[in-house]
Amino acid sequence: MSKTPILLLGPTGYLGSTVLSRLLAHPKKDTFEVTVLIRSEDKARKLETFGVKPVIGSIKDTALVEKLAEQAHVIFNIADSDDMGATKGFLAGSKKRHKKTGDVPVIIHTSGTGIFMFAGANNGLSITDRIFSDDDAEDIDKSTPDSALHRNVDLVVLKADEEGYAKTYLVLPSTIWGVASNPIIDAGIANKFSIQVPAMIRAAIGRGQAGIVGKGQGLWNGINVNEQAEFYVTLYDAITTNPSAVGHGHNGYYFGENGEYTWYELAKAIGKALVKRGLSTSDEPTTFSKEELIKYFWTEEISGIWGSNARVKAPRARSLGWQPKLTIEDFLASIDAEVEAHLKHQKA
Incomplete structure (x- = not known):
């Protein structure tokens, strides 16, 4: 049986390592072929023991990101949300894959609810009553200026879905909290603190x-790091089980919040x-x-x-069965x- 080729960007990060740990503990983990991009040779050797395929390099190497993306049916981008070069790299790879094979890759891209900071003062002197919902894509798209934090990259990802060579899903965590603890962190490979x-x-x-x-x-809203990581797996499972029931592109905003x-x-x-x-x-x-x-x-x-x-509030994310x-x-x-x-x- 052929395995699902997965590329995960950001394996040594606070959230990325937590998501990777969840994938490696997944009931169907034996059907995954997980590739990660990592700068450190020492950490790459350690990651190999977890059953992943490490590739030495950086997301700044756009050509390498493109090459790895071309080989992947599923991409989890949990690296820098604002790295336009890396984003264009994995999108170019996905486009090549689609053109050559007809496959429509799944791209799960991490943004953040910081895109909505424009809707209230940022001087700590007032509270806004403006709340965005992840099931109201029209409001998000009409209201959010192109200049908003992360938005320029999000729009490029959304365009890939519009063009039909990939199905894209935007995950927007709020403040992620908690000191992360997982086997990858315990092995000295990843960072356990947020920002x-x-x-x-x-x-x-x-x-x-x-x-x-x-x-x-x-x-702001908050979400625990483990529960946010669990959402990525919930989303992945929903996509693979019943893709037609899972919104993507402009209907694929998924917020992470619980209060x-x-x-x-x-x-x-x-x-x-x-x-x-x-x-x-x-x-x-x-x-x-x-x-x-x-x-x-x-x-x-x-x-x-x-x-x-x-x-924000996240009814769309919860509709998939996610229950923080x-x-x-x-x-x-x-x-x-x-x-x-x-x-x-x-x-x-």
């Missing part, structure tokens, strides 16, 4: 007090964890200065993410352990 929460933790530790942009008045939090609530949880460890005298967050925004969040413009609104159970209360309760994990990581 948004760790950045706030590092800033709080660095300044000795939890911080917020403005008043911390912005709303909302304010940036103030997150900062307050970090503050409590610092006080508990004697690293701060107050758990009350204070406003970041301009200098701190640049120091801890790369640039003042990027720091706006931590004071923005990006509100961990709540925002679980998220905030997890911050204490994540602060501890970062402190240990700093000492290592």
